[in-house]
Amino acid sequence: MSWLIDARRWTMLFSGAFILGLAWIFLSRLENPSGGSNAPPNPQVGFTAPSFTLDSLSGEPISLSDLRGKVVVLNFWASWCPPCRAEMPAMNAVYEKSRDQGLVVLGVNTTFQDDENNARQAIQEWGLTFPIVFDRDGVSSRGYRVQAMPTTFFIGRDGMIRDIVFGGPLSEALIASKLEILMRNE
Amino acid sequence: MFPVIQLGPLSIQARGLILLVAFWLSAEVAERGAKRLGLRGEVVYSLAFVAAVAGVIGARIGYVLEHWLAYQSDLGAIVALNFNTLSPLAGAIAGVLVAYLSARRKGLAHRLLLDALTPGFIVLAGGLALADLASGDAYGSPSSLPWAIELWGAARHPTPIYQLIAVVAIGLIVLKTDRVFDGARFGWFVALSASSRLFIEAFRGDSETFGGVRTAQVWSLLVLLLMLVLLRRWAKSAGASAANDGHSRGSGNPKHEVGHGASVRRV
Structure with missing residues (x-):
């Protein structure tokens, strides 16, 4: 590779890489980088969170789309799942600390693969104060491609999914660390 | 796309599993590459292991420091390792520094060592592309091309597959080309990888941008240019060493063992 030592040839290579690189960066820049909120709903970071409407504990329906403007921690759980049970106190603590700043923790019980009575009993036992909804037919869980239990989605005020954590249990510090930037953004 | 592999009651993240296998394979390949270059394979293997452990610890510390406000009141949570709570940049810095x-400390010639590790880096890069393919990360922008794949509600550029093809091509070029001077194999691997990222990033649908410019492309171009500068320096110093060797042989002085003139030994 003696041409690397040849000053003229190396300068040509370096300049060529620099000019072509810059040109490619310019040509492939995004005209509308904001685009996010226009992205179709998908259970993936960078996309709008798919909406759903499910019955809450009291029977009153809750729609995810109604929570737009708030930071949402969407937690899919089941009463038979030990990590789900273990992380519930942390979820509740974070909710209680930040609900006044516009945080909503929404627990989605995967009722289609759980026992609703057991779930209700567990909620009472844990003394959860955040809203819980029941996915009885599994449509919402499948829409979010929930394969691991628990699965937690962190959704910004604009309705976009900003992070996903598969598995658990999540500590209070971990949940808070994921929310830091989301809570700061208006 | 298989983001989670279900093994009975156990849910395993495909991304993590693929990266783990890729790392193990890359260490094996690096060990063999080291032997071919006259280095002791097990020394390189242990070096890779130490770098990996340092990388994970560094990534964890980096994440905790980035989010210190969240962790300061719950110090016990620092040791609760989760794949989602690692800082890749801090991990890379810690791994490279410790390596x-x-x-x-072991007196290994750095450029020769980097050349020996390069086949391992190639396997790791391939594993990363496969992990992205499995998890649906690093997805492409919408496309109407015949080879577009259906992902996240649209036909998209299969960018992880582009990346995989690039890794194979770079691997073939780098490993089939003669290693003319110490560092050449590693240097070309980095330069070509940066070029491929610069090119393929244009088809990504998840690029981070600054004023419309894809930041990964800017970093890739900087790495490419820096590597070209380093390659030239290494080639020049190898040339100068070779000339000195010729001169030394003529004057009866003992010759250096490693081409770039550093006082290093092969372990």
Whole structure:
């Protein structure tokens, strides 16, 4: 590779890489980088969170789309799942600390693969104060491609999914660390 | 796309599993590459292991420091490792730093060592592309091309597959080309990888941008240019060493063992 030592040839290579690189960066820049909120709903970071409407504990329906403007921690759980049970106190603590700043923790019980009575009993036992909804037919869980239990989605005020954590249990510090930037953004 | 592999009651993240296998394979390949270059394979293997452990610890510390406000009141949570709570940049810095210091302590020639590790880096890069393919990360922008794949509600550029093809091509070029001077194999691997990222990033649908410019492309171009500068320096110093060797042989002085003139030994 003696041409690397040849000053003229190396300068040509370096300049060529620099000019072509810059040109490619310019040509492939995004005209509308904001685009996010226009992205179709998908259970993936960078996309709008798919909406759903499910019955809450009291029977009153809750729609995810109604929570737009708030930071949402969407937690899919089941009463038979030990990590789900273990992380519930942390979820509740974070909710209680930040609900006044516009945080909503929404627990989605995967009722289609759980026992609703057991779930209700567990909620009472844990003394959860955040809203819980029941996915009885599994449509919402499948829409979010929930394969691991628990699965937690962190959704910004604009309705976009900003992070996903598969598995658990999540500590209070971990949940808070994921929310830091989301809570700061208006 | 298989983001989670279900093994009975156990849910395993495909991404993590693929990266783990890729790392193990890359260490094996690096060990063999080291033997071919006259280095002791097990020394390189242990170096890779130490770098990996340092990388994970560094990534964890980096994440905790980035989010200190969240962790300061719950110090016990620092040791609760989760794949989602690692800082890749801090991990890379810690891994490289520890590997550098460890290699220096063992008296290994750095450029020769980097050449020996390059086949391992190629396997790791391939594993990363496969992990992205499995998890649906690093997805492409919408496309109407016949080879577009259906992902996240649209036909998209299969960018992880582009990346995989690039890794194979770079691997073939780098490993089939003669290693003319110490560092050449590693240098071309980095330069070509940066070029491929610069090119393929244009088809990504998840690029981070600054004023419309894809930041990964800017970093890739900077790495490419820096590597070209380093390659030239290394080639020049190898040329100068070779000339000195010729001169030394003529004057009866003992010759250096490693081409770039540093006082290093092969372990």
